[in-house]
Amino acid sequence: MQQTLNTTLLIIGGGPGGYVTAIRAGQLGISTILVEGEALGGTCLNIGCIPSKALIHVAEQFQQTRHHSQGSALGINVSAPTLDIGKSVEWKDGIVDRLTTGVAALLRKHKVQVIQGWARVIDGKTVEIEGADTRIQCEHLLLASGSKSVNLPMLPLGGPIISSTEALAPKALPKRLIVVGGGYIGLELGIAYRKLGAEVSVVEAQERILPAYDAELTQPVLESVKQLGIKLYLKHSVEGFDAATHTLQVRDPNGDSLKLETDQVLVAVGRKPNTQGWNLEALNLDMNGSAIRIDQRCQTSMRNVWAIGDLAGEPMLAHRAMAQGEMVAELIAGQHREFNPTAIAAVCFTDPELVVVGKTPDEAKAAGLDCIVSSFPFAANGRAMTLESKSGFVRVVARRDNHLIVGWQAVGVGVSELSTAFGQSLEMGARLEDIAGTIHAHPTLGEAVQEAALRALGHALHL
Secondary structure, eight states, X not given: OOEEEEEEEEEEOOSHHHHHHHHHHHHTTOOEEEEESSOTTHHHHHHSHHHHHHHHHHHHHHHHHHHHHTOOTTSOOOOOOOOOHHHHHHHHHHHHHXXXXXXHHHHHHTTOEEEXXXXXXXXXXXEEETTTTEEEEEEEEEEOOOEEEOOBTTBOSBTTEEOHHHHTSOSSOOSEEEEEOOSHHXXXXXXXXXXXXXXXXXXXXXXXXXXXXXXXXXXXXXXXXXXXXOEEEETOEEEEEETTTTEEEEEOTTSOEEEEEOSEEEEOXXXXXXXXXXXXXXXXXXXXXXXXXXXXXXXXXXXXXXXXXXXXXXXXXXXXXXXXXXXXXXXXXXXXXXXXXXOOOEEEOSSSEEEEEEOOHHHHHHTTOOEEEEEEEGGGOHHHHHTTOOOOEEEEEEETTTOBEEEEEEEETTGGGGHHHHHHHHHTTOBHHHHHTSOOOSXXXXXXXXXXXXXXXXXXXXX
C-alpha cells in the first residue's frame, strides 16, 4: 500500500542549493522534506568543486616536492618523491565524507526529513519516490536537480573516454591524457594531471584557452600552461576516437586530420541543466533554452513551484544556488526578498588562479559606461614575491564620472581568496577612494587591491 506524506516544502535535489534551502527552511520552522537520489551535497561536494580542489592540492604538493628534489632556490633539497594515487584519492574521499556527513547532521538538527530515492513529478503539488512506494503532497515544490556534464556523441563515455567524475577518482594515472575542452573544468584538471606526472594535451575549438574570459586576464594562465609542458591544440575540432590504436582524431584549422595518441580522453566541454528522467515535463513550465525560466524570486511559471541553481541556467555556480535557496525559504516564510545581487564572483582554480567579479572592461564598454581601468602587477607585491609567485595582477574597473567601482578581476596565486573583498566592495557601492583609503595589512596579496585603486586615482605608491 502506498504511503502518503504531507509537507509545506518539498525539495528535489540535495546539492548546495537544495540542502541550504532545507536548512534555512528548518530554521524558519517550515515543515520540509528533501529528496535526493544519490549522496547529499550533490555534484559540488561529491564529484565537483570539493574533490577537484583536493586533487589540485595533491598535485601542487607533489610538484613542489619534485621541484625541491631538483634543488630549489629556497635551499630545500629532498630526494625524488613517489606518488600513491590510491592514498591521495582516499584522503580526498575522507574530506568529501566529512562534509556530506556534516550536511546530514545539519539537516537532522533542523528537523528536515531526508528521503533517499529518485523523485518523479506527478504535478505541482505531488511527487512520487520511485521504488519506495511513497507519494509526497506539498504546498511548495522546489526544483534543485542541478546539472550534468555535456557528452559528445562522437566520444561516448566508457573505457578510455572519461568525464570529470572518473578523472577525480583515478585508480591509476595515465601516462598520456588528452583533455577535450579548454574551459575552467578542463584546465583545472589538465593542470592537476600534468603536475601529477601525466603528459597532457588540451584540444579546444576556440582560438584560445578559457574563452569565457578576456585575453589579458588569461595570458598568465597560458604562460603557466606552456611552462608546465601542456600541449595546446587550439581551433581544433574533435572527430572521434579509435580504440584499437588509442588515437583521438582531430581536425586542425586548415581542415587537415590529425591523430593524437593517448591513454585517456577527458571530455570537459561544459554542463547542462539536469531536466531529464524525473518527469519534469509534466509541469509544462516556461523554459529558457534548456533551463527553467525563473523570475527575480526564483518562481517558475507555475504558482508555488520554484527553481534554483544550475537547473535555472547560467551562471552555474554553487554559491549562486545557495543564495537563491536561502531566499526561497525566506519567501515561503512570508518575508520580502528578491534575488538581485550586484555581482556573483566566478573563480577559476587554475595555476595561477583567476577571479572575475562584476563587469570586465569590455562589458563596461558594451554597457555604454565610460570607465577607468587600472591594474597593479603582483611582480611589485612583496607577499607574492615571498610565495615565489610574481605573475598576474589585480584589475579594477570604475566609472570615470563618480569613481563607482563596477568590476574587479585578478589573476595570480591564491587570488580566489580576494573574491570576497571584491564582492563586498561592489555590493556596498564602494568608490575608488573607499578602497584607496582603507588601510590594507602588509605584507599581503590584498595590498594589490588597494594599489589598483590608488593607480586608478593616479597615485600608486609601489609602482
